[in-house]
Structure formats: structure tokens, C-alpha cells
Amino acid sequence: MNFKKVILIVLGLILLFLTFNMFTVYQRENSVLVFQFEVKSDLLDDYQLFYSTKEDEEWSEENSIHQTYDKPGIWQTIKYVVPKNIYSIRTDLGNHEAIIGVKNVRLIGTSNVDVSLGDAINLKNQLEIIEQQDNNLTIKALDKDPFLTLDIKSLLDTAINSSDITSKVKAALLSLLTTLVCLYIVNSTKDICKYMREIYRGRSIIFNLARNDFKTKYASSYLGIVWGFIQPLLTIVTYWFVFQVGLRSGNVSDVPFILWFIVAIIPWFFFSEALTGATNVYSEYSYLVKKVVFKIELLPVVKIVSALFVHLFFIIFIFAMYIGYGYYPDFYNVQLIYYLLCTIALAFSVSLLTSTFVLFFKDLNQIIIIVLQIGFWFTPIGWPPTMLSNSWVKIFKLNPMFYIVEGYRDTFIRNVPFIDHPYYTIYFWLFCVTAFVIGVNSFKKLKPHFADVI
Structure with a gap:
């Protein structure tokens, strides 16, 4: 093996290491944080999500997102793209009296984190639990302004900073491709x-x-x-x-x-x-x-x-x-x-x-x-x-x-x-x-x- 090939191999290994770390950091920095849950209700309604970025922060319209539930009687996935520095979440479950089912609450970043309804949920205004089984909750809205809050600060690190196997494989493939291209250029x-x-x-x-x-x-x-x-x-x-x-x-x-x-x-x-x-x-x-x-x-x-x-x-x-x-x-x-x-x-x-x-x-x-x-x-x-x-x-x-x-x-x-x-x-x-x-x-x-x- 001649000296030039040795240099290219060493350079390739260094580039592979550097590019893998670069793509890993890129995935973490550029990933979005999604809060989602499945919901079923007997009424079409507007579901508004509020988020706070620090403890005891007041809920404001500026920090809120609207989504429409438009499939009465059918489970529908509601998704909200939220900032990565959120502290807690408040979800307004419509503007009418209704029977509402909620399940599969998740934070999705570089990895998926299931939110335990029993541990994180706090029923607030005009809500009453009818049935709760594992991560499936049936609640009754008693008036026109029902909402619940979720304390999810402890789950953010897992959702944002950890990487699932798919992300790692993608980073590895991209780093390998980038390394081969760089070696081609150097050669x-x-x-x-x-x-x-x-x-x-x-x-x-x-x-x-x-x-x-x-x-x-x-x-x-x-x-x-x-x-x-x-x-x-x-x-x-x-x-x-x-x-x-x-x-x-x-x-x-x-x-x-x-x-x-x-x-x-x-x-x-x-x-x-x-x-x-x-x-x-x-x-x-x-x-x-x-x-x-x-x-x-x-x-x-x-x-x-x-x-x-x-x-x-x-x-x-x-x-x-x-x-x-x-x-x-x-x-x-x-x-x-x-x-x-x-x-x-x-x-x-x-x-x-x-x-x-x-x-x-x-x-x-x-x-x-x-x-x-x-x-x-x-x-x-x-x-x-x-x-x-x-x-x-x-x-x-x-x-x-x-x-x-x-x-x-x-x-x-x-x-x-x-x-x-x-x-x-x-x-x-x-x-x-x-x-x-x-x-x-x-x-x-x-x-x-x-x-x-x-």
C-alpha cells in the first residue's frame, strides 16, 4: 500500500467521524418538536393549545396554536408544532359540552416520547373523568371552556436530545456519502x-x-x-x-x-x-x-x-x-x-x-x-x-x-x-x-x- 492510499484512508476515517457528528448535531438542532394526541368527540370543535416557556408564565394568545377537530365520532390525530424550550402545555378541548376521548399523547422530536396521562395530566376547568385505562382517557366537558394542562418539562430532554436508530442510520449514511465525495474531490x-x-x-x-x-x-x-x-x-x-x-x-x-x-x-x-x-x-x-x-x-x-x-x-x-x-x-x-x-x-x-x-x-x-x-x-x-x-x-x-x-x-x-x-x-x-x-x-x-x- 503506497503512501497516498494510507493518507486517503486516514483522511477518510477522520472525515467520517467529523461528518457523523456534524449530521447528528444538525438533526438535533433542526428537528422540530411536535405535541400530538388522538382525540374522539361527538362534536366538531376548535382545539387550542397554549404553551409556556417558563414556570408560572401566564397563558397568552401569542403562545397558542389552533387545530380543528372535524371528524365527530372518529379518532383523529391532532398535531401542534411547538418551541423546544416549552415548560408546560394547556389544551383547550373545544367550546361545547361534549364527551371527549384522548389517547396516545406524544412528544416527537429526534425521538418519540409517550406522555403518561396519569402522571402528567392535570384536569382543570369544567372537566370530569369518566373512564381511564392506561394511556386512554375519557372525559366529559361540563361547560364551554374545558381545558387541561400537562407538565412535560421533564420529558423534553428525551424527546429533543436523544436519537432513535433511524436518525443514527440516516446520519451514518449521509456521513459516509459526504466522506466519499470529499475523498473524490481530494483525489x-x-x-x-x-x-x-x-x-x-x-x-x-x-x-x-x-x-x-x-x-x-x-x-x-x-x-x-x-x-x-x-x-x-x-x-x-x-x-x-x-x-x-x-x-x-x-x-x-x-x-x-x-x-x-x-x-x-x-x-x-x-x-x-x-x-x-x-x-x-x-x-x-x-x-x-x-x-x-x-x-x-x-x-x-x-x-x-x-x-x-x-x-x-x-x-x-x-x-x-x-x-x-x-x-x-x-x-x-x-x-x-x-x-x-x-x-x-x-x-x-x-x-x-x-x-x-x-x-x-x-x-x-x-x-x-x-x-x-x-x-x-x-x-x-x-x-x-x-x-x-x-x-x-x-x-x-x-x-x-x-x-x-x-x-x-x-x-x-x-x-x-x-x-x-x-x-x-x-x-x-x-x-x-x-x-x-x-x-x-x-x-x-x-x-x-x-x-x-x-
Whole structure:
């Protein structure tokens, strides 16, 4: 066994240990706490849950959640997503006299904890026990304001901090996958450095070609490069009219809808334009691809820089719009540079793959167009992520543009630094680097055949 393999094995074991602990902590920190029970009543009613975060805290409407029992005579599961620091719970069992059955009371966090009704429950106002068997309780509501309380503070540590076997297996599989990806990246370090060195050496060529590409794109039209700005502006106005005028969308995150919207759609314009252009760059510049002396690995970057010229104008447009509405630049706007680099990195890494494979699989170009059309609606550009449940948000976050769009909003609206999202930041950059490495390796293997298929 050579020295390189020994280093990779040791590094792999270290990464496996670190990533397993990272995913375990992530599961614990990002899990939600759910209080649920099954209920059966003879009346349809509204069940309201109040929660307190400290001892002797008064119940308030601010700390309450409503759920509807709408299946009279049938057992129905009632679920409430509650904060992790709750001290006790009060459940209002409707607003009518009724016979109510309650069973299977649980706290669900990283593990499930059954709540013993006999030990934790305290019957309060206008309630009378009719029958109690193990964890099944039948009670009678005597008036219009029946409620009970549960002291569950002692159960929280078990529900939040312990992990069931499923969580551990999931963490182990994710850590193994992450470790293998990291080792693949490390093993390709030499090719990565060589590719990036060529990009750096050809930076002046890239800029000159990008400037020429930007000018010639609209050279045959009367308005010239103005069309590069008119189309995105008209698209923004159209979506603004549909969402705010047609669908009557109000302010979002306490800012006018148009401000909330433009900081999301403008980075999407840049990514979409850069990816589409870079994907077809080898066909467009086929005369350069067939030249042996030209470094064709520079060409995808040319299209990205060309698209960047328009994007820089729209970044100024964003600041102008915000100032016009009375929102002036602040310190948090500096991290716009970071999210701009993120967008460039994502477009560059993905386009390395698409530009290589589209030469051998022509249908990929149409697939990318469809994916971008669907991706627009699967990215929170015209809708807020708060519309989704926590489980759906986790799925939608697999889309790396989710990170960028929300990052632009963190920069201009929420004033949240990107380091407040450490796990998602790691995922985003791991996605970009992995796509980049696969793209570099694919380009290296298929480059000799480019001239044959163009």
C-alpha cells in the first residue's frame, strides 16, 4: 500500500467521524418538536393549545396554536408544532359540552416520547373523568371552556436530545456519502489546480472574448445591447403585475412586494442566462474548438462573464429601487459580494458538466430549458418559504439556487449574515465543488472527441 492510499484512508476515517457528528448535531438542532394526541368527540370543535416557556408564565394568545377537530365520532390525530424550550402545555378541548376521548399523547422530536396521562395530566376547568385505562382517557366537558394542562418539562430532554436508530442510520449514511465525495474531490486536486491555473492565465483572453460576445449578441438589432436590459425589466414588470396587482400580494417581510421580489428574480436571471449560454458555448465557438492551440476550457467562463455585465447593471438597479423606497445601504449589503461569487460558482460548476455532455447528447439542451422553467417555480422567487412545512423546506433546499435567492434577501431585507446558516453553506459549496470536479474530469476525458461531434 503506497503512501497516498494510507493518507486517503486516514483522511477518510477522520472525515467520517467529523461528518457523523456534524449530521447528528444538525438533526438535533433542526428537528422540530411536535405535541400530538388522538382525540374522539361527538362534536366538531376548535382545539387550542397554549404553551409556556417558563414556570408560572401566564397563558397568552401569542403562545397558542389552533387545530380543528372535524371528524365527530372518529379518532383523529391532532398535531401542534411547538418551541423546544416549552415548560408546560394547556389544551383547550373545544367550546361545547361534549364527551371527549384522548389517547396516545406524544412528544416527537429526534425521538418519540409517550406522555403518561396519569402522571402528567392535570384536569382543570369544567372537566370530569369518566373512564381511564392506561394511556386512554375519557372525559366529559361540563361547560364551554374545558381545558387541561400537562407538565412535560421533564420529558423534553428525551424527546429533543436523544436519537432513535433511524436518525443514527440516516446520519451514518449521509456521513459516509459526504466522506466519499470529499475523498473524490481530494483525489482530483491535481486536475482541479491545473484547470484553474489555465483559467487564471487566460483571464485577459476571457475578458476580451466576453466583451466581444456581449457586443455582438445584439449587433444586428437597432437597439443593440439595450435589449439585454429591456427583456429582464419587462419580465420583472410582468411578474409584478401578476403577483401584486392581479393576485393582490401584499408586503412580504415588512417590505413592499416589488423589493422582496427583485432581489430574488435578478440573481435567477443571471444564473439562467449564464448556464444557458455556457452550455452551448462549444457549438457557438466551434471554430475555436477545432484550433489545437486554443485553450477551450476558457469558453464557458466567457459566457458567464458576458452575462455578468448585465447582472452588474441590475445590482445597481436593486440599490436604486431600495433607495427610492427609503431603504438605504448598510453594512450587511457587503455580503452581496459573497452571494455574487456563489452564483458565479454555481453557474460555472454546473455549466462545465452541461457544456461537455451536450455535445454528445443533443437533447440535454432542451432538458436544461425545461429544468430552468420548472426551477423558477421551485425556487422561492415569487413565494415565501414559510408557505411550506418544515419537511418540504428541507427538500426544496436541495436546490442550490434556494441558498442564493434567500441569501440575497438576507443581504437586503433580513440583515442576516451567511454564517448564520453553517450547514446549508457547507452543503452549497460541497455541491458546487463536486459538480466542478466531475465537470473537470469529464472535460479531460471527452475533450479529444469534441472536434469529431461538433
